[in-house]
Amino acid sequence: MLDREPKIVAFLCNWCSYAGADLAGTGRIQYPPNVRVIRVPCSGRVDPLMILKCLQRGADGVLVSGCHPGDCHYIAGNYLARRKFVLLDKLLDFFGIEKGRVHFSWVSAAEGEKFADVVKQVTETVRALGKPTKLVR
């Protein structure tokens, strides 16, 4: 049995970030194996409640990644999602949840490198925070 590793749930939009993650793969760009991807059509599909649910389920971190502003395959899904993400981000902070549990990023289909970097960065941050306790059931 392997010793406990932080687990990061990543919601990736199908058109940009998921493709970016694939590109990281075809480029064989290595990154930490802590991330677990859930494919969604658009970052706009992600309801902040889902993110809360991840934290409640004991996710060490959550990453939501979509197309860069303006690139949304669905025109403005990421713009409208971004408003919700602002609210959630600020709410969690005010509520006293450690900064760095929940991350957001824009990764395009051409950014395999960036995806890998994001995952590295998120993993390091989350690892530094240690096992989550707040909100965990």
Next chain:
Amino acid sequence: MNKMTGSAMGEDTRGAIQEGIRNSAARMLESGEIDVFIGYEDGTLPLRTTPVFITRPEDAERLVWGPMCENNLTCYLPKFQGTVGVVVKGCDVRTLVNLILENQISRDKVKIVGVPCTGIIDRDRVGKALGTDRIINNAKVIERSLMLEGDGFEVEMEIRDVLASSCEVCRYPVPVVYDVLIGDESMAKDGKDPEAGYLEVEQFAELQPDARFSFFAQEIEGCIQCYACRQACPLCYCLECFADRQSPKWISRWRGLSDKMLFHLGRVLHVAGRCVDCGACRRACPVGIDLRLLTKNMEKVVKDSFEYESGLDIGGLPLLATYRREDPDDFIL
């Protein structure tokens, strides 16, 4: 829009307003403009008034006005059948504006009787001021003070010392929209400047995250999930609250802290950009959870991030129905 000014700041302006409300209710009912008039009547307990639904002009006499008229009556309006008149304070009308924006009631079906608000009394504060377990048998409002008598005591306190916390920082005491405005705007306590309202929030934000979290943990621990906060909120009109969904199960049957927190976080997210800080949730909570702190902070976030204030623009769009390219992006990797 006609304005009825109470008999010019005379002996008892409240009495005048009360008269004004009764008259316009009676008039509207007689003229058939409305089927029902929703206002306040005396309650069964000291310091309490209670919502009343008047359908006959003669019953308009039951209507009262005063700093004990705490309920936000717009919570009865979503999808209201027929035409309705309603008494609203500065905050109440903003929730009404949201209900109109959100297609819960059409403007032409509601006659808005606005009253410039001087703030309402927080019963818990009175209780605290009085000391635990004192029984108040009777409470009267005279001018700017509150007369209390109970088991062997008579106390007078300044109303402004026992105002609801939301009223203390109220920025829009005068209804922004109305059909009838009763009383003189100058009678309303002057709106606080924006920042004053966020002092509490800002001070709290100064604390360490852990301190903030354990504060909320303590507060929310006591939640019995009676959902009075939700039911009292005019904007919580979902037919089935996310907290009640069987599938997906956002909130488990375990009434543990985690699930209670999820409910309250979810609630705050759902009223974000809509909440007008009327304080109804806070007053409804039987265990006295400080629900305003989260919503007030959210109000600030919305204002700072999107320059958006809820319930002021009857022609506007809901916060989450739109976006701007220049919305905050710095938190995104």
Next chain:
Amino acid sequence: MLKMAKTDLDAFVDALTEASYVVLAPIEEGEATKFGVVDGERIRIPRLSTRPLKELFFPQDESLLSFDCSGTPDTSIDMSGVLASAGISPRVALGVRPCDARSLVLLDNVFASDDYRDPYYTLRREKTVIVTFACPLPGVACFCESTGGGPYDETGSDVFFMEVADSYLVKVISEKGKGLLQEVSPLLEGSSPERSCILHEADDEDIQAVMEAKAVREQSVNTGVPVEAAVAILGQVDVFGDSAWEEVHKKCLGCAVCTYLCPTCHCFDIGDEVTGGSGERIRNWDSCMFPLFTLHASGHNPRPSRKERFRQRVMHKFNYFVENNDCMACVGCGRCVRNCPVNLDIRQVLAAFAGRELA
């Protein structure tokens, strides 16, 4: 009848603890008070705890059993841990008010009747000694007298404390109560100077004083609520369709304050919480005021609006329960009156019906 100085209350509690009883008394939680475990801290008994006593026997949520789908049929369901997890060691509920004590007797009709004994409830019940404190001056929302109780009502109590001046008179009501005192009294004997005997016989003066206090207090309780009359009217068939319901429910918000804080409301829901292959079967409070309470899988809801739901609550307390158990499901504690966000006062509702002519 025994007597104990008020100042000795904490010593008494210590003795109970020493006798390895879990002492449950009103404790503060935020701005509210509820019954919780005390160890060490001073006992402060409020006029009435915000949250009802029923929580001690019928908690808001409890696991009935746990299961694991991956296991074999015989090992897959496990109830063993559950009862234990109910934390069942001998307990003393201290600082109970007569209305709450009375509520337990009503609840017994549901959970500990001849035709059904709920293991979880009954176990807690058996293991708990109820030490009631007579009520000080009742509040404006109280109407226990009208429901058959009273500030000195001993129903449901095992030991009964009554204030006189700076002491309590302590009355043993039941065998359980007797046993408790016998068990702790050795610990109360003046074994050490600072704890000289704190329980001793009361004299006639004391008893006289108590009687007077009792009279005064029973006077001051609101006896004007025509509960009996209302019960009689509600017993009539045609009341169900009465237009009055339309009026009385209107301002109801449909929250569960009244039912959750009510010491006698006992509606619950049972369901499973499953993750992956394993889970627990959980019983938790439910409220007849919620639409989901009666929502059918078909989408049909026999109680579609707040009117029907509000009527259900009133009818259940003052008619159905009466029919089933010859007693109304209300002890007049006034919690629902005091805490209703819109001051919807059950007493007015009852009055509204009591006013009718008996057919």
Next chain:
Amino acid sequence: MAFGERSATEKTVGAVLVIGGGIGGMQAALDLADSGFYVYMTEKKSAIGGGMAQLDKTFPTNDCSMCIMAPKLVECGRHLNIEVITNSEVADVQGTPGDFTVRLVKRGRYVDQEKCTGCGVCAMHCPVGAARDEFNSGLGTRPSIYIEYPQAVPLAYIIDRETCIGCGLCETLCLAQAVTYDDVTCMRELKVGAIIVATGFDVYDPSERKEYGYGRFPNVVTSMEFERILSASGPYEGRVLRPSDGDIPRKIAFIQCVGSRDRALGNGYCSSVCCMYATKEAVIAKEHAPGVEATVFFMDMRSYGKGFEAYIERAKEEYGVRFRRTRVGEVTEEPDTGNLVLSYETEEGAVAKEEFDIVVLSVGLRPPRDAGRLAESLGITLDVHGFAETRTLDPLATTRPGVFVCGAMQGPKDIPETVTQASGAASATGSILEAGRGELTRTKTYPKEKDVRGIGPRIGVFVCHCGINIGGVVDVPGVAEYAKTLPNVVYAEENLYTCSQDTQRRIQEKIEEHGLTRVVVASCTPRTHEPLFQETCREAGLNCYLFQMTNIRDQCSWVHMRDPARATEKAKDLVKAACAKASLLEPLERVPIEVKQSALVIGGGLAGMIAALDIACQGFHVDLVETSPNLGGHLKKLHFTLSGDDIQAYLSDLSCRVMSHPHIDVHLLSEVEDITGYVGNFKSSITDRSKTNGEVGQGVKLEVEHGVVVVATGGREHVPSNGSFLYRRHPLVVTQAEFEEALASGTFPNGESEDGPIVMIQCVGSRDDERGYCSRVCCSEAVKNAIRVKRADPERDVFILYRDVRTYGTREVYFEEARDLGVVFIRYPDSEVPRVCSPASRSEGSVEVSHRTDQGPSQGRNCRENQGENEWGSRSENGDPDENYCSGPVMVEVTDTLLGERLSISAGLVVLSTGIAPGERNKAIAQMLKVPLDEDGFFLEAHMKLRPVDFATEGVFVAGLAHSPKAMDETIAQAHAAAGRACTVLAKGVIMAEGIKSEVAKARCRGCGLCVEVCQYNAVELDDKDDVAVVNRALCKGCGLCAATCRCGAITLKGFTEEEILAEVDALLC
């Protein structure tokens, strides 16, 4: 004959013969079959797949070759309107375009294709084991009864009678009774309207190059052999080993241009792909055996394609691949070790020797050895090299009307070029067969969908090894075992390639056998493979939305290579999540969407015109939008091709055909303002300033409806920023285009020819910090104009200052010609861009080359007048003209890497080979269409290899410089391709839209209208009767924004419901 110019009276057969089943043939066949034509595909081997099937990975994305082509293989294999005829060759062709009669020779397979299940028992027991395995380039052996490769389509064995001893064992063993010894060669006659030749290439046989010891030294291998060595399905299962002793090599050498750019012993042309594939093989070798050191010995690095330059950089920087610019003299073997010693001349001129463990000869591509015979039977002409003869301006048409060519048979090229030409050829074909469309095609009927209600989830899990792509890192058997323990999983297995055709059949069997109601595949990315598996489910009568896929390769094994344990753990989690979601999946229905059978083509340049014409010729209406006053784009500046065609003549012919075509509305001086809608139903608003509504210049606003969009917005010529290279500062400094203008207009060379040398500077605005990519055409353009000059005036010195001469493909012969004509090529170091200056500012110590008389001011003026207009014109553009504007002679200083000296050339004229930059409007248009741009600002296609003209967004296609810099013939081919792909959509009256849609639960909807506001497709509206939201399924794109926005939980996105997503979350975390 130009496309679409057949009189309707002629008979038109709605079928096409595609010769060759490689990637080109497959693409052409699929495009044709999808746009209403029946396709016969002949393949001389026993299975289709061609050269690409043998490759391990492909550059520049390092995609696993088999992985990306497998779906196409399978699709061809089972396409209703494609008949694959293996072991066959064309005997002869009679008839005319639209009505050919083809006779095929079909050799015996000796195994009944229909009966054979591909189980392999026969091969296992075949006593012959030592037959040469061609697929593995002879590195391995095979029995006499064999299949080409594991994923072979059709998956049927074949007996090679050469080696078969006729023991009959296989016949007795075969339970399917598929073995038929008495099978005979037979003739077959086909009626087709057109023919596409896609026979691909053969590789050069390096044994002719004795000095490299191929054939004598076991550790000298060809690049194709090395591909097989690297391949997971190859002889060494992807482990990098030496043939001689199976040792793991430490040093690998790649020798470039073996059989290419070699008139003496090989082919005169450049094979176009070797630089890239060698680099790729070096990179992959390092991946498979991290310790290994790879060196590439080359002459010019020809990384001219899209993303190539960056790839080379990564190879150097990240993988530490060494590049040595030299020609290897000879290879000798160390007898005892079998190591190989290369002797070569260093750039410094010294002779060096270096020892290697393996030497890979980057062998060139050559026409198929039987190309001559084929050409004869087809009646087409071959060019000097033996490739099908085509014209630069009509690159897909052979010399025989109705017979088209694509891929390497037309000239050496890589996969995207081939795929592009294939789609192009399909389009060209469609253009002449329009009348026959739909005549012979059949439509597919699927088995009735199983009603899975009430059965509950019964999940089958298929975990893919993907050769060693996954299995090499993740414990695949472990994952499969783990899957069996998951809730609702009733069956789980592992596959070598879950995407192979036999596995598809297997999955269908398992669905039957175990009554599966859900299928989960754990393999590569759903973005490429989901459709394949969904199709498989459909064919088994399972609703395709009951399929769930999870990516344990691209997002697991490939990115966690160094942590197998955790990669496996992750894979298990992912499978668990997939199953959790699968348990909740429900059958969804696809909604039909009407297709507006009209196209919008943006850009009236070469690409735009060709695309428009093609689409129009296929019978569909086209709106062609061009911003400038006339058609032609860059063509207007060009005058002749390398091969000497007259571009202006071509242009005027082309544009008048476009202008006069009844199906084409040309909008000049017009802008596309806005594009809304989706595939089949686009709406665009165009401002057309060529038409007026009274006020002049105002123009009119047009609303056009169309089903597809072709982006052909072109690129722009890089203009050296103020002053650099003294451009627009000195009269004697011009761009290549300006120079060509002058050459064409005869204003240069002018009378007095003592103008001093012409110095051409390459890579101006290419391969620099600002623009990292190669502009691809500049070398050929320079060579073209240099030749022009030399022919006109042999005396005049022409210097071409370059970094790498990139006259790829058959352009190479012109490079040779230029050299023969005495053009001097001087290579300058990447670090030191040549400096253009006036003599005064000349730096010290540089060697004077030109001894011709200094250019007097007169010359300057003289020359300026030649350049007259655009010179003055550009001057005035530059603002204050006299400021730092210089005249008189001009010097070019350059460091010659060969001599290692700094030269300074007194030039008669300096010609800058300026690069190609992306168009300014790209970003705007990209945003309108919601399609991505790459880092360089060109449009980013859906897939670099196999979808070169498609976008991820359905119904939108790209061609020409908008996609990347390219030459005319390439642009033309790509334009045909875009048209062809567009027609696959237009040809269908109706397309079926995805079943992933939002749905409203009325009972929960409070009619707040938030969903209506957020929906960007106006797919949601409030029903004023019930006052609840309703979703228009045709408009809904399935983004789920409304679902995530609805507080009341009234809207959910089918296929991505909250329940399903939370199930995944729980599975991953609990």
